[in-house]
Amino acid sequence: MTEPDFVPAVPLAELPEGRMRACEIGGRAVVVCHSKVGVFALDDVCSHAFARMHEGRLRGTRLICPLHGASFDVRDGHVLGAPATKPLPAHATRVVDGVIEVAIDPAAPPQPTSA
Numbered sequence: 001m002t003e004p005d006f007v008p009a010v011p012l013a014e015l016p017e018g019r020m021r022a023c024e025i026g027g028r029a030v031v032v033c034h035s036k037v038g039v040f041a042l043d044d045v046c047s048h049a050f051a052r053m054h055e056g057r058l059r060g061t062r063l064i065c066p067l068h069g070a071s072f073d074v075r076d077g078h079v080l081g082a083p084a085t086k087p088l089p090a091h092a093t094r095v096v097d098g099v100i101e102v103a104i105d106p107a108a109p110p111q112p113t114s115a
């Protein structure tokens with residue numbers, strides 16, 4: 001099995017629990033979230049329409065879109081609340097030497113780049 005391609009994203013010390021940060025990883029817009037149950041990375045573009053998820057809110061393990069209020073489980077991107085019906089692609093994370101690293105899911109669908 002091939003090792004996922006992890007890329008440094010943000011120092012853990014710069015991302016306290018409850019906060020999130022937009023990053024570009026391999027040309028993909030990603031939001032790194034430090035939730036109460038760990039660090040996760042999801043696409044930063046909502047699956048409903050074009051909105052940047054990092055401009056929304058992180059409440060526990062729920063990531064809430066700033067535009068129409070859809071919510072997703074930060075752990076795997078599944079939909080928790082309408083109007084979104086498609087999950088947010090989720091990407092693997094790990095922490096190495098105090099730095100959060102992200103590996104983009106090679107199976108993630110193409111990402112829209114504008115509204």
Ligand code: FES
Nearest residue numbers: 046049065068070
């Ligand atoms: S764009 Fe996110 S809920 Fe509509």
